[in-house]
Amino acid sequence: xxxxxxxxxxxxxxxxxxxxxxxxxxxxxxxxxxxxxxxxxxxxxxxxxxxxxxxxxxxxxxxxxxxxxxxxxxxxxxxxxxxxxxxxxxxxxxxxxxxxxxxxxxxxxxxxxxxxxxxxxxxxxxxxxxxxxxxxxxxxxxxxxxxxxxxxxxxxxxxxxxxxxxxxxxxxxxxxxxxxxxxxxxxxxxxxxxxxxxxxxxxxxxxxxxxxxxxxxxxxxxxxxxxxxxxxxxxxxxxxxxxxxxxxxxxxxxxxxxxxxxxxxxxxxxxxxxxxxxxxxxxxxxxxxxxxxxxxxxxxxxxxxxxxxxxxxxxxxxxxxxxxxxxxxxxxxxxxxxxxxxxxxxxxxxxxxxxxxxxxxxxxxxxxxxxxxx
Numbered sequence: 001x002x003x004x005x006x007x008x009x010x011x012x013x014x015x016x017x018x019x020x021x022x023x024x025x026x027x028x029x030x031x032x033x034x035x036x037x038x039x040x041x042x043x044x045x046x047x048x049x050x051x052x053x054x055x056x057x058x059x060x061x062x063x064x065x066x067x068x069x070x071x072x073x074x075x076x077x078x079x080x081x082x083x084x085x086x087x088x089x090x091x092x093x094x095x096x097x098x099x100x101x102x103x104x105x106x107x108x109x110x111x112x113x114x115x116x117x118x119x120x121x122x123x124x125x126x127x128x129x130x131x132x133x134x135x136x137x138x139x140x141x142x143x144x145x146x147x148x149x150x151x152x153x154x155x156x157x158x159x160x161x162x163x164x165x166x167x168x169x170x171x172x173x174x175x176x177x178x179x180x181x182x183x184x185x186x187x188x189x190x191x192x193x194x195x196x197x198x199x200x201x202x203x204x205x206x207x208x209x210x211x212x213x214x215x216x217x218x219x220x221x222x223x224x225x226x227x228x229x230x231x232x233x234x235x236x237x238x239x240x241x242x243x244x245x246x247x248x249x250x251x252x253x254x255x256x257x258x259x260x261x262x263x264x265x266x267x268x269x270x271x272x273x274x275x276x277x278x279x280x281x282x283x284x285x286x287x288x289x290x291x292x293x294x295x296x297x298x299x300x301x302x303x304x305x306x307x308x309x310x311x312x313x314x315x316x317x318x319x320x321x322x323x324x325x326x327x328x329x330x331x332x333x334x335x336x337x338x339x340x341x342x343x344x345x346x347x348x349x350x351x352x353x354x355x356x357x358x359x360x361x362x363x364x365x366x367x368x369x370x371x372x373x374x
Contacts, residue, residue, distance in 0.1 A: 056092040062117030062124065067136060069201055070129060072111035077101055080109070080129075088118040089125050096122040105130055113138065113160070113201055136160075138201060140208065142194040144319035145247035148172065150286065151192055151317070161203045171205035179213045181220070183236040190240045190314025191216045219320050228327040232264070237313065243326035244314035248277035250339065255347045256325035261332045262349065271335070273304035273311075281315035289342055290367075290374045338363050342373065 068087050070080065077100035081093030090096045099122040100106050109129065113136040116128045128134050140158050142151050152172065155163055174186040184191050192209065193216040199208060220226075229239040246259045266273055279291045282300035296305040301312050318326075334349040336356035340363045348359040367374035 056095045058091050058119045058121050060119070060121070062120040064118055065115060066118050067113050067115055068129070069113045070109065070111050071202070072200075077106060084116075084125055089116050089120055090122045091119075092122070096125065099123050100126055110135070111200070112136070137198055138203070139196050139198045141196045142192070142212075142317065144194045144251070144322065145244075145316045146194060147281065147286075147316050148189045148192060149284075151194075155203075155205060155208065161199065163203050163205055168205045171209055176206065177210060177213055179210065179217055181217070181236070183226075184240075185237070185313070187313055188213075190244050190317055192317045193219060194317050194319050219323060223320070223323055223327055225323065225327060232327070232329075238310050239326045240318070240323070241310050241314045243318035243322040244316040245273075245275055245277055245311075246325050247318035247322040248281075248316045249275065249337075250345070250347055252345050252347065253321040253325070255337075255345075256322055257328060257330040258332060258334060258347075258349050259337060260325045260329035262334050262337050264329055265333065265335050267309060269335070270308060272306075272308050275304050278302050278304040278311050278315050281311075288374070289339075341366050343370070 066087055066089065068083060068089060070083075075083075077097040078093060080100070081090065081096035084090045084096060085093050103123075103126060105126070110132075114129045115134045115136055116125060120128070138160055140155060140161065142154060146154070152168055155161060155168060156165060172188055174180055174184065174188045177188075180186070180188065180191060188209065192212045195212075195215060197208060197211055225239060226236050229236045232239070234242075242260060242263050245263060246256045250256055250259055263273060263275075276289070276291045279295050279298065279302075280286060280288065282298050282302040283291075283295050285291075285295065291305075296303065299306060301307055302315060304311060332349065333351045336350040336353070336359070337347055338356065338359045339345060339347045340359055343366075348362070350356040350359055
């Protein structure tokens, strides 16, 4: 073998050999054409070259897009080559392994899901999975006021998360989490902070819950929740419960301190809260504004049409604005509120039954104009 094809470490340099082969082919092809073989000779020679070139590798720029998942844990070039071959990205594990090792860049590979193409040359495939621009970032969004059960369904239905239901349900055991506050009583509802979270693959629901609890702890610390709840004469759990009702009742952050005031004012007067959101939680209903007489007759301790005082725990997972409102209610003597236009979120507050009934009529008018929405 010519010394030109030997690296300093004594190994064969296959790229140089391939380049030499291509150069030799070009020269021979030119001679064949000039010698009178013409187009027939060119075609045959080109076919022979393509056949030789594609025995162990693809040529060209690839075909349709495909995603591949690079697992964590430092997989070898052979393992990734097998993965890419199975996905139709590269033609040969052996060729990919050689290209990956000779590149000197293998240590740059990060776990994750990458956008690549099928039928790529091994070198191009390697470049694509080393390029952070091709990384597909998975995330999951939990809206403020979603319940634990709703968050579970969001995870199960989220495309590409691929979480098994039994693993998901097992993850929602509050006793697993050291960062769940002691005052939560081992229950996760109310403490699964709603936000958009990036998730690593393979998706671990325990990691999602752990991150949510950590974020709750960050926000609770920022708001000084424990001390400020004490100043209001309530427990931290009652503060979170109040925030969970606020989040379920009104999305407008400007209305939330008023709702907090209504809740505290009614409790101080010994009035039942009579919040439809707590009844929805008790009967497992979502997507409705109002409750039925049957709903309101449910004996659940979460039914605030049947029981006075706070519900026994949160009915949703509140965000920062709802938690802040629960800790700093508005200065008002309002005892009632109703969202008179659920489409716009227009919410009216009242200190007397008469004022409230006038607002209720506005809500009933909206319902009559929007059949099926209430």
